[in-house]
Amino acid sequence: MRKIYVLFLLAGLLSSPIIAQEKSDLDVIAQIREEGFQRSQVMDIVSYMTDVHGNRLVGSLGMKKAQIWAKAKMEEIGLENTIIEPILDHGVSWDNEYTSIHMLEPGYYPIVGFPLAYTPGTNGKITGEVLIAEINSRQDLAKYKGQLRNKIVLISPLLMIDPTVPIIRNRRTEENLNDLRDPVFPTPAQSSPRVANPNQVSSVARLDFLTSEGAALVIESRGGRLGVVRTFARPGANQSGWSREGMVNSIPMITVLPEQYNRMYRIIKRGIPVSLEVEIRNNIGNATQVNNVLGEIPGTDPDLRDEIVMLGSHFDSWHTSPGATDNASGCSVMFEAMRILKAIDAKPRRTIRFALWSSEEDGLRGSSNYVKKYFGDPQTGIKPAYNKFSVYYNQDYDKGQYRGIYLQGNEFVRQIFTKWTSLFNDLGMTTVSIRSVGSTDHIPFDRAGLPAFQFLQDRIGQGTGHTNLDFYDNLVQEDLMKNAVIMASFVYLSAMMDEKMPRKK
Ligand SMILES: [Zn+2]
Numbered sequence: 151m152r153k154i155y156v157l158f159l160l161a162g163l164l165s166s167p168i169i170a171q172e173k174s175d176l177d178v179i180a181q182i183r184e185e186g187f188q189r190s191q192v193m194d195i196v197s198y199m200t201d202v203h204g205n206r207l208v209g210s211l212g213m214k215k216a217q218i219w220a221k222a223k224m225e226e227i228g229l230e231n232t233i234i235e236p237i238l239d240h241g242v243s244w245d246n247e248y249t250s251i252h253m254l255e256p257g258y259y260p261i262v263g264f265p266l267a268y269t270p271g272t273n274g275k276i277t278g279e280v281l282i283a284e285i286n287s288r289q290d291l292a293k294y295k296g297q298l299r300n301k302i303v304l305i306s307p308l309l310m311i312d313p314t315v316p317i318i319r320n321r322r323t324e325e326n327l328n329d330l331r332d333p334v335f336p337t338p339a340q341s342s343p344r345v346a347n348p349n350q351v352s353s354v355a356r357l358d359f360l361t362s363e364g365a366a367l368v369i370e371s372r373g374g375r376l377g378v379v380r381t382f383a384r385p386g387a388n389q390s391g392w393s394r395e396g397m398v399n400s401i402p403m404i405t406v407l408p409e410q411y412n413r414m415y416r417i418i419k420r421g422i423p424v425s426l427e428v429e430i431r432n433n434i435g436n437a438t439q440v441n442n443v444l445g446e447i448p449g450t451d452p453d454l455r456d457e458i459v460m461l462g463s464h465f466d467s468w469h470t471s472p473g474a475t476d477n478a479s480g481c482s483v484m485f486e487a488m489r490i491l492k493a494i495d496a497k498p499r500r501t502i503r504f505a506l507w508s509s510e511e512d513g514l515r516g517s518s519n520y521v522k523k524y525f526g527d528p529q530t531g532i533k534p535a536y537n538k539f540s541v542y543y544n545q546d547y548d549k550g551q552y553r554g555i556y557l558q559g560n561e562f563v564r565q566i567f568t569k570w571t572s573l574f575n576d577l578g579m580t581t582v583s584i585r586s587v588g589s590t591d592h593i594p595f596d597r598a599g600l601p602a603f604q605f606l607q608d609r610i611g612q613g614t615g616h617t618n619l620d621f622y623d624n625l626v627q628e629d630l631m632k633n634a635v636i637m638a639s640f641v642y643l644s645a646m647m648d649e650k651m652p653r654k655k
Pocket residue numbers: 464476477510546547
């Protein structure tokens with residue numbers, strides 16, 4: 151009697167539409183896990199992106215080539231509506247084609263360095279004595295006036311390098327994850343208004359001065375970590391609208407290893423001459439555009455398929471390395487998540503749209519222009535797609551495995567993400583944090599009031615982003631495989647919900 155009752159109850163439960171939906175969702179997640187762990191292609195994708203394509207600087211021909219590959223790769227895994235979409239003008243293309251830096255005096259030594267992005271080349275080989283010109287104040291401008299014509303100039307101070315500071319970061323501890331689970335209480339605003347020092351010279355004003363004084367080459371170094379070059383763009387490159395004119399009328403600038411910079415600096419301070427031979431060739435091309443690359447798995451539910459679930463990562467990198475952790479790792483996780491969903495023939499109710507943003511590194515321009523163009527903003531007026539948008543997931547912070555997710559201050563998604571997170575406890579995904587995190591491509595969505603989230607990752611290794619060390623070999627296969635499985639699952643579950651992802655009120 152009792153047995154029959156239990157069977158009857160079970161049959162009743164399974165025939166309830168909610169339980170049946172959950173059962174089939176769990177079945178799909180089992181398929182995602184199997185595909186993602188037994189037949190992963192994530193390392194093959196990230197190897198091609200980093201090893202073959204190398205760096206992907208905004209506005210470079212290298213980026214253009216890599217984006218053509220990305221669109222073809224999307225098509226290869228079966229995505230539809232793929233597009234390389236121009237989203238704003240960049241002004242000019244720039245690629246470094248040749249860099250050669252050598253110390254000649256007081257003895258020969260090769261120097262490791264890179265040109266700053268969007269600087270001109272040296273127009274042939276230049277050889278000359280190196281001067282120190284630390285220009286920080288208006289008095290410094292007067293001091294160096296007339297002294298720098300055709301000189302090679304060191305502009306950074308002697309760098310502080312502490313060889314006792316360990317740089318290997320370990321995985322997050324339980325203690326750290328517990329802290330992140332804590333509620334966040336408002337802290338009183340710190341009111342320490344910044345007092346502008348009218349005497350101080352900005353990096354743009356310093357470069358303008360060096361240019362007008364006719365310096366031959368500017369050398370900087372930054373960061374103070376042994377073996378690490380951190381190189382960004384020419385000061386003011388964006389203020390001049392990324393113009394070709396601003397670029398060719400500037401002077402060559404390079405960043406070198408901190409320990410080699412300091413060595414030159416100390417020799418000069420002893421009164422012993424240092425001379426260098428440098429040749430930089432940069433290909434400065436025509437006006438170009440910033441493009442995003444997108445592709446979709448169309449939704450299958452006639453009532454929901456015009457609603458959008460998005461996932462994305464920035465495809466651009468700085469130019470001193472292939473940007474493996476920042477952010478080929480994020481892009482490859484997204485590629486692999488989409489590949490898995492296609493491989494298991496997932497039938498999402500909503501449309502899943504995959505975006506590879508450009509121009510994140512110089513101000514989230516790819517994603518913010520996209521949000522402006524397609525969704526708008528309640529402040530300035532929303533577009534029809536605003537109300538059809540459900541959720542956006544981003545990966546950018548390094549290469550480590552997902553240990554949880556940040557709610558970005560949205561309490562209304564806590565129940566949903568707590569439940570989904572519990573499905574991946576065995577993979578180390580255990581933490582739901584109410585905190586908001588910033589500085590990457592989910593921010594334009596969040597600012598527009600659209601649900602957008604970043605996973606809480608282990609930050610492991612040496613922290614190679616934005617450096618010359620950011621190569622494939624920093625990546626951990628197991629971490630990227632786990633991330634792709636979790637990403638595919640969150641995206642799929644989002645696309646299957648009866649309602650759109652709740653928004654902050
Ligand atoms: Zn990044």
